[in-house]
Amino acid sequence: MHPRDLLNEAMAGLLARPVRSALTTLGTVLGITTLVVTLGVAATAGNQIVGRFDELTATSVTVEVPENPFPLVDWAAVSRVTRLRGVISAAALAESERSANLSVRSNDIVDPTRVTDQTLTVVASSPGLPAAVKGRMVEGRYFDAGHISRGDKVVVLGLHAAKMLGVTRLERAPAIFIGTQAYTVIGVLGDLKREKSLASAVLLPPAVGRRYGLSTVTRVLVNTGLGAAELIAEQAPAALSPGNEALLQVISPPSPTRARDAVEGDVNALFLILGLVSLVVGAVGIANVTLVTVMERVAEIGLRRALGAARRHVAAQFLLESTLTGLTGGIIGASAGIVVIVAVCAAKQWTPVLDVRLAVMAPAAGAAVGLLAGLYPALRAARMEPVNALR
Template sequence: MRFPARGRARTERGDRSRFSTRDLVSEATAGVLQRPARSALTALGTVLGVSTFVAVLGLTATTSSQIDSRFNALTATEVTVEDTGGDQPDLLPNAFPADADRRIGALNGVRAAGVYWPVRLGPEDTVAAVPPGTGAAGERTQVVAASPGVLDAAGPALAQGRTFDAYHDDRGENVAVIGSGLAARLGITTLDTAPAVFVGDHAFTVIGVVADVERKADLLLSVVVPRTAAERIWGGPESGERARMLVSTELGAARQIASQAALALDPAHPEHFKVVPPPDPRSLRGTVTSDLDELFLLLAGICLVIGAVGIANTTLVAVLERTGEIGLRRALGARGRHITFQFLAESGALGALGGLIGTSLGTVTVVAMSVVRDWTPVIHPTTVVAAPAIGLATGVIAGLYPAWRASRIPPAEALRR
C-alpha cells in the first residue's frame, strides 16, 4: 500500500514496510525546499566552515610554494663567513686579508663578496646632519665599516646616488651610503647639494641613499662607510665585534663556495674562519606556516561546529513542527528507522549543499588572492574532494539526535496533537 504525499512508504508481505531510496530522496528534497529561507540560513554555518577550510589549506599551499621559490632564489645564494681568529683571536683582531673581496670573487659562481663589521662608537658619538656644537640633537645609529663588495652582495635598490667603490676604499674617502628611512629622519632629501652626515666629530659625504636591499636588511638602518676610512678613524674590528663576509653566489653554487671559502681566504690557516652555508628553506617554510595552519584550521573547525549546531537546531524544530505528520506516517505503517533516515537525509542534504557552496567560495578566495598578489594558486585535489564530504558529515552528525527524537514519537500521541 502507498502512504499519501509527504510519506510514501510501501508494505509488502503483511506488515513489513519498505521505504525506497527514491522515496527517501524525494521526501528529503521536499523537506528542504518547504522552507527555503530557513534552509539557506541553516546551511550558512557549514558554508562558512567549509569555505574557511578550503581557503586555509589553499592559501597555505600557495604561500608555501612562494616561500620555497623566494628562499631558493635568495637564501640559497647567500654564504656568510665569520672571522673566528683561530685559537688566539686576541692576537689576530682581523683574520680577513686586505684582498679578501678579490680572493673570494675569483671563485667560480661568486657574484659579489665583501667584508664588514660594526664600528664601536664612543658613548657621546651620535649621527647628525649638522656639525657638532650647533645644539642639534643627533641619534644613536649603527655605523658599519664595509668593503665595496658588501653593498653589491646585498643587492641594493638605490633611491638616489650610488654606492662607493674600490676607488673610495683604496683612498679611505670619507663617504657614506645610508638608508632612505635614516635620510628622511636626518632631513636629507636630495644629494645635489652634497649633504654630509656627522658621526661624532667626523663628517662623511652622503653619495647614495638606499631604498631597499635583497639581503642584510639592517644596512637600511645604518651608516655604511668604507672600511679603510673606518680603520683610520676608529681602528679595526674589536674583540666581540669581529668582521664577517657576505657572499652572493649564483643559484646552485652556494654549497660549493661554502666548502672553498676558508681555503681561498687563508690556505695556511682555514681554521680562522667559520663558513655558514645557506639554510634549508623547507625547515624555514615549516616554521613560518605551521602556526598559521593551526590558527586558521581552528577557526574553520569553530565555523563547522557553529554550522552543525544550526543544522541540529533547525532539524529539531522541524521535528516538533511536523509531529502530526510523523504520527500519521507511523499509523500508516512507516517504521521508526524510516523516520530516522528521512530526517538524516534532510540534515545531510543541508550539510552537503553548504559543503559544495563553501568549496566553491574557498576556491574562488584562493584564486582571487593569488591574482591580487601575482602568485600561482595551489589547491590540492584532495582538499576539493574532501571539503563537500566534510559538509555532508557535519550535516549527518548534526541530524543524529533530532532524527532519533523523531523516530521515538509514539504514533497515538502524535495524532492527538
C-alpha cells in the same frame, strides 16, 4: 496589518519551533561563513604560496661570523668567495655594539636653526658592498682598494643618513665628524634591496674602522645566480675560513624541494579547511531535513509505537534514513568530483592527480556525516509518546 503586529507574529512563528529555527539559521550562518572563509583563506594561502615562490627564487646568502679570540674571517677572504662559480657579488661587514650609536655631525659650527648632531651606526665594509646589497650610488662613488691601502679618511653615507646630516651635494667634498675626527664624504649609497638598515649608517673603509672597534668581519653578504644559492651556502664557509667552516653560520634560501613541499602543504591545508566547512554545511542540511521529516510523520511514529515498536526501533529507523542519505550523497559527490577534476584537467591540459583513498573514503565520510546529523531528530522521534503523537 501594523508592522509591530507583523513583527510579533514572525517572532512567534520562529519561537514556536526553536530547534528547527535554530537549525535553519545555522545553515545560513554556515553558508555565509563558508563564503567568508573561502575568500579569506584563499587570499591568505595565495599570499603564503607567493611567499614560498619568492623564497625559491631568492639568491641571497649570508654568512654570520661569531665572536672569537682569533679572527675567523679576514677582509681578504671575500675575494676567495667571489671566485666561486655562481657568485655574482660579495662583501664583508664589520659591526659592533661600540659603533652602534656614535655621535655624527655634518660640521663643527653651532647652528641653532638646524640639528646637525645625529646618533648613527658606523659600519666598516669591503669595497664591493653596493653590489652586495643590490643598491646604487646616488651621489659620488664608493671607496676602493686605493682608499683602503692609503688609509684615507673617507666615508660613504647611507641615503637616509645623508638626509639627516643635511649632506645633499658632494662637489665641495663635504666633511662629517665622528666624535672629534673629520672624514670626507665621497658618496651616498641608496636604493638598497638588502640590508636596508644600512641606509641610516655611516660606512667606513676597514683600515679606518679599526678606530671604532670594527677590525673583525662579522658578516659576509653573498649574491648568487639563480639556483646556485644552495651550493654556495655549502662552499662559502670553507672559502672564507678554511678549517673553521663549522664555526660559521650560514643563512640561505630554502632548497627547491623544501619550497615545493611547503607549497603543496599550503594548498592541501587550504582545501582541507574548505572541505570540512562544506561537510558541516551538508550535515546541517541533513539534520534540518530529517527534523522536518520527523515533524511531518508524527502520526506514522505514533502508529508504530502503538503497534509495539520500541523507542530504539524508531530511533534506528531515522538514524538509518539519515545515514543512507549521507551515503548516497557521498557516492554521488565523489563521482561528480572525479568527473569535474577530469573535465577541468582536460580543459587546462593538466595531468589529473587523484588519491584513490579519497574516492573510497568519501562515501564513508558522507555516511558518517549523515549519522551524526540524524542523531537529534532520531532522538526526538524516539521520545514521542504514542498517545500524544496519534492525537
